[in-house]
Amino acid sequence: MSYALIVAEVRRGIFEERNLDSIGICAQLGKETAMLLPEGQYSFNEKMVDSIVKVKAGEEVFLNPLNMAAIIGKIAETRGKPDFIVFTHSSSGTEAAAYTAGIFGFPVITDVSGYDKERGVFRKSYYSDKLFGEFKTIGESAAVLTVRSGSFKEFAAEKSAAPNEVSVEDVPVSDSRTFVEYVEEEKTDIDITKADFLLSVGRGVGNKDEIPAYEELAGIMKAVISGSRPVIDKMWLPKARQVGTSGKTVKPKVYLAMGISGAFQHIAGMKDADCIIAINKDAEAPIFQYAHYGIVADMHKVRDALKGILKG
């Protein structure tokens, strides 16, 4: 049977919304779908897939790439080889996708955000969305994909019949890599998700010594300061101030992005703000595609001019 195997991502019992993008791309590919889930009850519309394969294992075992490759091997034995194996483009999805491709010798394309049906090509980001590469797989073997969140969910639709459900038992569990525990981020007194007005700085800030002047500007404007990954990685702002998939998802009234080029992981964390204003030297910066207002300028000059007006 020709089908696509979707490896669902569940975290602490929650069915991640980005699984809808995995379902959506399968609709675009015109494939019947079998969705792999760990044991437990999940809240989502099961009618969107043709069958559900429940794996008799908890999510800690299920999301381990070593175990996942073995589970997929078992399923291929009984159901036949899938045409596609689809993962979310997330920390654990991408980890398991690459490992699975390596184990079975399958082609892999990650961070897929587009599919051209007529030409059979997959589109993926290069250079933080400054360019996209169009790829075809070579040969007849199953292709492994990871799918960018938000790219295909509009194509996820209900099927006419409820899915059949089967289970996989005797899951092989690796002892060379094992889950210990989840670790929560330290609680801090600042919660950027509650702010109405965020002034967010990115890589363009260039230098740690420039940060206090932005904090000062934020203070005058009554904005809360936040940052994108490069600024947090360099420890110029604390982790609790990070906007993006690995940090916080924010929906302020105004998001003022200064020197942020707009890597997808950042956009995913702020795209639902009521008003996005982007300031960047590079007129081609991807963030201008998502912003409501844009200014092509040196962020430091804008900062100083704003201070001049406000102190004026």
Place this chain on the structure above:
Amino acid sequence: MNILVFTKRVPATQEEELRLISDGKDVDFSKLPFKVNDWDNYAVEEAVKIVEKGGGAVTAVSIGSAESDEVLRRAIAMGAKDGFLVEVDQALHDPFARSALIRNFIQKEGTPFDVIFTGVQSEDDQFASVGGILAALLKLPYVSMVIGIDSVEKDYMIVRRELEGGLQERVRVATPCVVSIQSGINEPRYVSIMGIRKASKVERKSFKGTDYDAGKDAHIELVQWTYPPKKGGAQMLTGELGDVCAKLMEILKEKGVYQ
């Protein structure tokens, strides 16, 4: 502990305009500066830190053109003992082909290691796949997105993986293994020009990529490059800086976040 760490030379594309040439078959890199891949810089630092504390040696390996020697010199300046360049004349877009070449190189040269570090991804292709495929090909356990190494024991490590929304996962992984290192795990040390000059005196070994071709046929093919799809796009505020900032303040007032 002996650590093999992979480091890649990539074009610095932040704030640079990328131009397609030959009908989208190529990207014009002629005017771009090159640099070490950001994630690899963190991986080299982490490897050096571990060895400084517990002994052993770091070997930096780069797959790429002859110019990739500069990222090896950089790694040596940071504390790597050796630098190996596996020279290939064409970019390997397929992570499978890249991983198979690395597997062949490691097996053929018998390079000893307890752990292999890669960066989570490279800034250019962002596949985030080489570590995982390589681990599978070498039949080793794999852990990706490592944002903290809590302990290094004789035959295992305890590491923290970065998940989404500030959550982390602590895992135990047996060595030897392959680990992909996330940016922000450490503060990479500063490398001075003097340091790199000094590192240049350490001999780097060079290998021919064509000696490690077995089973590295590409599984995917690049059809062409395209510019990003245009969305709505922003309304651009233009004019003198003072006027632009005044317009910006008007918007803030209109949105009710500044009085």
